[in-house]
Amino acid sequence: MILPEIGHFALVLAFAIALCQAVFPIYGYYTQQEGFMATAKPLAVMQGLALALSFGLLMYGFLSHDFSLKYVADNSNLDLPWYFRMSAVWGAHEGSLLLWALILALWGVAVSLLSRGIPEKMGSLVLSVMGMIAVGFLAFMLFTSNPFVRILPFMPGNGADLNPLLQDPGLIFHPPMLYMGYVGLSVAFSFAVASLISGEFDSSWARWSRPWTVVAWAFLTIGIALGSWWAYYELGWGGWWFWDPVENASLIPWFIATALMHSLAVTEKQGLFRRWTLLLAIAAFSMSLLGTFLVRSGVLTSVHAFANDPERGVFILGFLVVVVGGSLTLYAVRASKVSTPGEFGWISRESFLLFNNLLLTVMAVSVLLGTLYPLLVDALGGDKVSVGAPFFNAVFVPLAAILVSGMAFGPLSVWRQSDDPKLFRPLIVTLIVSILGGLLWPIIFENEFATGTAIGVSLAVWVAIATQIDVFRKVRAYGSLKTLLARVERGIIGMWMAHLGVAFMIFGVVMVENHTEHRDLRMGAGDTQVLGRYDVRMKGIEIIQGPNYMADQATFEIYEGEHLYKTVYPQKRRYNASSMVMTEAAIDSGFTRDLYIAMGEPLGGGDWAIRLSVKPFVNWIWGGAFLMGFGGFVSITDQRYRRRAKKSGASAEAGGAAA
Amino acid sequence: MNRVLVWVPLAVFAVLVGFFFRGLDLNPGEQPSALIGKPVPEFLATDLYTGRSLSNKDLPNEAFLLNVWASWCITCQVEHPYLTELSQTLPIVGLNYKDTIPASTNWLAKLGDPYQMQISDPDGRLGLDLGVAGAPETFVVDAQGIIRLKIQGEINDRVYERDIQPILEEFTP
Numbered sequence: 001m002i003l004p005e006i007g008h009f010a011l012v013l014a015f016a017i018a019l020c021q022a023v024f025p026i027y028g029y030y031t032q033q034e035g036f037m038a039t040a041k042p043l044a045v046m047q048g049l050a051l052a053l054s055f056g057l058l059m060y061g062f063l064s065h066d067f068s069l070k071y072v073a074d075n076s077n078l079d080l081p082w083y084f085r086m087s088a089v090w091g092a093h094e095g096s097l098l099l100w101a102l103i104l105a106l107w108g109v110a111v112s113l114l115s116r117g118i119p120e121k122m123g124s125l126v127l128s129v130m131g132m133i134a135v136g137f138l139a140f141m142l143f144t145s146n147p148f149v150r151i152l153p154f155m156p157g158n159g160a161d162l163n164p165l166l167q168d169p170g171l172i173f174h175p176p177m178l179y180m181g182y183v184g185l186s187v188a189f190s191f192a193v194a195s196l197i198s199g200e201f202d203s204s205w206a207r208w209s210r211p212w213t214v215v216a217w218a219f220l221t222i223g224i225a226l227g228s229w230w231a232y233y234e235l236g237w238g239g240w241w242f243w244d245p246v247e248n249a250s251l252i253p254w255f256i257a258t259a260l261m262h263s264l265a266v267t268e269k270q271g272l273f274r275r276w277t278l279l280l281a282i283a284a285f286s287m288s289l290l291g292t293f294l295v296r297s298g299v300l301t302s303v304h305a306f307a308n309d310p311e312r313g314v315f316i317l318g319f320l321v322v323v324v325g326g327s328l329t330l331y332a333v334r335a336s337k338v339s340t341p342g343e344f345g346w347i348s349r350e351s352f353l354l355f356n357n358l359l360l361t362v363m364a365v366s367v368l369l370g371t372l373y374p375l376l377v378d379a380l381g382g383d384k385v386s387v388g389a390p391f392f393n394a395v396f397v398p399l400a401a402i403l404v405s406g407m408a409f410g411p412l413s414v415w416r417q418s419d420d421p422k423l424f425r426p427l428i429v430t431l432i433v434s435i436l437g438g439l440l441w442p443i444i445f446e447n448e449f450a451t452g453t454a455i456g457v458s459l460a461v462w463v464a465i466a467t468q469i470d471v472f473r474k475v476r477a478y479g480s481l482k483t484l485l486a487r488v489e490r491g492i493i494g495m496w497m498a499h500l501g502v503a504f505m506i507f508g509v510v511m512v513e514n515h516t517e518h519r520d521l522r523m524g525a526g527d528t529q530v531l532g533r534y535d536v537r538m539k540g541i542e543i544i545q546g547p548n549y550m551a552d553q554a555t556f557e558i559y560e561g562e563h564l565y566k567t568v569y570p571q572k573r574r575y576n577a578s579s580m581v582m583t584e585a586a587i588d589s590g591f592t593r594d595l596y597i598a599m600g601e602p603l604g605g606g607d608w609a610i611r612l613s614v615k616p617f618v619n620w621i622w623g624g625a626f627l628m629g630f631g632g633f634v635s636i637t638d639q640r641y642r643r644r645a646k647k648s649g650a651s652a653e654a655g656g657a658a659a
Numbered sequence: 660m661n662r663v664l665v666w667v668p669l670a671v672f673a674v675l676v677g678f679f680f681r682g683l684d685l686n687p688g689e690q691p692s693a694l695i696g697k698p699v700p701e702f703l704a705t706d707l708y709t710g711r712s713l714s715n716k717d718l719p720n721e722a723f724l725l726n727v728w729a730s731w732c733i734t735c736q737v738e739h740p741y742l743t744e745l746s747q748t749l750p751i752v753g754l755n756y757k758d759t760i761p762a763s764t765n766w767l768a769k770l771g772d773p774y775q776m777q778i779s780d781p782d783g784r785l786g787l788d789l790g791v792a793g794a795p796e797t798f799v800v801d802a803q804g805i806i807r808l809k810i811q812g813e814i815n816d817r818v819y820e821r822d823i824q825p826i827l828e829e830f831t832p
Binding site: 070073074156159160275279282283286293317320321324325328329331332335336372375376577578579 | 661662665666668669672673675676678679680729731732733734736757783
């Protein structure tokens with residue numbers, strides 16, 4: 001009974017530590033007292049430990065069925081299996097905030113442990129900014145969303161159970177990954193704010209924040225992909241993206257972070273775009289916070305909304321004003337002093353990356369506007385409207401196509417002046433091959449011709465070949481593939497992976513969107529339907545008992561000609577505690593297609609409405625996204641970060657001393 | 660030029676904040692239910708305790724709250740003391756939603772029964788007619804039997820003062 005109180009106390013302690021972490025280092029910076037600045041790292045580590053304790057005790061509350069905790073009583077149940085009791089910790093509002101705060105603290109610990117190459121002044125300012133963010137979030141939790149609220153003395157004997165939608169392995173990993181991404185962007189943000197405070201805008205801050213940004217981006221990419229995968233197999237509609245406000249809230253920072261990654265490359269290598277990069281670093285994290293606000297305040301409704309409360313909304317909005325408004329004010333005051341030396345030609349890697357940045361920003365803004373439009377109309381006194389997939393597809397698909405066409409040029413161009421036609425000559429052949437590929441693909445795959453598919457497949461081939469050309473050129477320059485892999489910057493390898501990932505993803509998307517075979521049927525025991533090259537036979541329905549649900553389970557046999565290919569078991573579950581009904585689709589995943597069988601409603605007489613689909617290449621969507629994310633992880637394994645950071649750290653310190 | 664441009668992001672953000680602040684008051688959780696302004700749908704159900712059949716005629720002839728609850732619902736337990744207090748001044752009709760008779764009567768025996776009447780809706784059929792998404796949900800019905808407001812989630816004094824009381828005053832002659 002005392003353990004939750006310790007957890008609560010650890011949370012309060014973390015708040016107090018965060019307060020010190022926010023104040024001491026920056027006080028030390030302004031009064032030039034190294035002793036105060038040096039507190040930053042140990043405080044960051046202590047905050048991490050306190051939150052880890054608090055989080056661990058909340059999880060223990062779930063594992064030990066401590067229903068005196070309101071949060072546990074609302075989101076767990078005696079019948080809930082242990083692994084879902086663990087993931088239930090972040091299954092609702094309060095706990096997911098605690099996870100958010102824990103991850104923020106862990107990023108702080110990582111910064112304090114891995115920032116040896118960074119000057120003390122900079123490092124402590126960065127941790128101070130991260131401390132300020134933590135103060136806001138921990139205060140939000142303690143004052144409006146405390147997960148340690150008790151129901152005493154009348155504690156319930158059993159809990160209300162975790163939302164059945166969330167009782168899924170996908171939920172174990174999706175939120176932590178997504179939050180790693182969201183919150184990881186706070187590091188780039190803190191570096192940007194710290195450099196605005198200190199007035200040191202040389203390229204070193206770009207070099208320091210680049211690996212952090214790439215890691216955060218990689219987590220965000222994988223987190224979004226997991227979310228999409230989860231929606232695909234758990235929501236029972238077979239879609240992979242719904243343009244739901246919550247999904248959009250994660251997509252907007254992803255676009256900005258993608259732009260930031262590319263812009264940081266320019267700032268680091270060429271010292272250009274400094275102001276713009278600073279703004280992107282601020283914007284990327286601001287968009288994560290905005291996403292949190294939109295999801296948690298109840299300003300927008302969504303299939304994902306768990307707990308909405310206007311009081312919390314006011315708090316997050318206030319927090320948003322302080323963090324985003326504060327940093328943008330600082331930006332406005334300081335950024336005009338940032339000089340951007342050097343020029344670049346009309347055709348150069350800089351200009352291609354500028355083009356990339358503009359498009360990604362426009363995409364982010366259009367998703368933001370589409371998401372907020374209902375709110376804006378409502379606020380202006382109009383009707384309650386909703387903006388759906390047609391809007392997003394209409395705006396988004398052309399922008400993405402333009403962006404992807406440009407992807408071939410960036411890697412093949414060189415810095416500053418890149419108007420030598422030899423650089424781009426192979427692209428003429430690539431263009432012809434990719435257009436032919438798009439046109440001939442229906443013959444290879446034996447499906448009907450669709451313009452969207454032709455364009456999409458052409459784009460995918462275009463990017464894939466252009467990436468190969470770059471690889472080939474580098475191989476030639478290094479002598480062999482082996483030397484290339486050993487010597488080339490890992491960031492380049494990461495980029496190749498990510499760009500190939502984009503190609504795979506586009507291919508998957510156009511195939512699924514244009515060639516999904518889909519039927520809603522009435523089926524009873526013994527009925528057989530033809531689905532593509534398969535015969536699907538419904539064998540029967542039985543009632544089965546799960547740990548915390550009852551289910552109608554159908555048995556389907558899938559025949560390929562005469563040969564029984566596979567037997568699958570879709571379910572319609574009814575969860576005992578909440579009475580919620582969930583569709584558990586049966587999916588046979590494959591490299592070239594998924595077979596998707598979901599149960600609809602009982603139609604009487606033992607018949608059911610059954611949804612059958614063949615989704616060609618659907619796994620390429622997530623495969624591509626994972627490849628992108630892994631590319632990000634590969635790129636930070638580069639030795640040069642550590643080595644160069646040390647050298648330049650020393651020189652920056654020397655420079656600081658001279659000034 | 661640049662001096663001005665660098666303020667643009669802040670200005671854009673300020674406009675957004677204005678909208679968000681406005682948006683906080685426009686709670687989209689209060690879905691404009693199709694039933695607002697319409698009478699309580701025709702129903703034929705049974706009394707939770709006696710099994711006697713109940714219909715629209717049995718509803719109170721004054722303004723009342725129709726509270727959708729269940730013994731499996733934790734939030735119902737949380738709002739229960741407040742409903743008990745409220746039942747001194749305002750009649751409350753219970754709609755026992757997707758629940759079993761023993762579980763719900765035990766629950767009422769343990770926590771007390773502030774409800775003037777208990778409609779049993781074990782398979783959620785009346786709930787479906789009312790567009791109920793879950794428990795608790797509360798409908799404010801005026802003296803003419805017209806539904807005036809639907810609230811999803813917990814009833815407490817804040818919700819009462821902010822949402823329910825104005826409606827009651829507006830629609831009470």
